Amino acid sequence: MWVWFHKLGSPPYFFRFSGIVLPYLAVACLLSLCIGVYWGLFIAPPDYQQSETVRIMYIHVPAAMFSMSIYIVMALAGAVTLIWRIKLAELIAAASAPIGASYTFIALVTGSLWGRTAWGNTYWEWSDPRLMSELVLFFLYLGYIALYYASEDRRGAARAAAVLALVGLVNIPIIHYSVEWWTSLHQGSTTRGTQIAATVHPSMRYPLFIMMLGFALFYAVTLMKNTRSMLLASERNNAWVKEVVSQHESP
């Protein structure tokens, strides 16, 4: 397993490996998202308190959950970049940032729409700790992207951005525990560990799990695709890239 991990760190091996697994992941992602959306919108029952608006949960919860998970992946890849200077880790961190920013944007927008139906006549509450800490996460992603693309020296920029990612990591527990530490309009956590089995009925839990799987697979597919194009750009003068391109060119 460890040897395989080491091999995966090699750009040509990653390119070949991702080329093999990508079609399967893409099909699994499309299937789970289609099934999850259909189940969530048309089969799952309305909530006894929130009625039909609970259907927003099937996209809001996975988007919010993975907005934080992707940031952790980005920060870990940043740490690997700083400690071992592995090129692939730099690219994985940089490739994760736009996907994480998109998930955070989805979580903010769907949360705002859901909040309007649940909290009354407001889309946004500036004093709410969960909303504000999630907004800070969005700005951290944007800051990371801006910093990474600010310099022509990509490797130097990757190290600077890795420091920002690691510093910003402090925001993750703040987002997670904000509903417990402070008074918040946002409801308390119901999807932590085994809690979800006790708090969410199976008729809603299964479509939620399928959507979570769909969002995770979407991240995997987009991450691989982004990393592949970044690898091609940064290694364009290497022999393996020329070989890949000539194979791609030949019918």
Place this chain on the structure above:
Amino acid sequence: MSLPEWLNFGKWTPFILASYVITAIVLLANIVMSYRSEKRQLREIALKLRRENRGKQ
């Protein structure tokens, strides 16, 4: 214009549909950009290689 019955979620329809439509647009933009970016890289490198080969001849 009225929505079909199966897309009707009562008074909350605009909120629910807006959430799903915005999510679909953001995810589609992500996947299209990542696929196009790889294609563009491959095309640019192929062009560069062709130019180099012509230079050698």
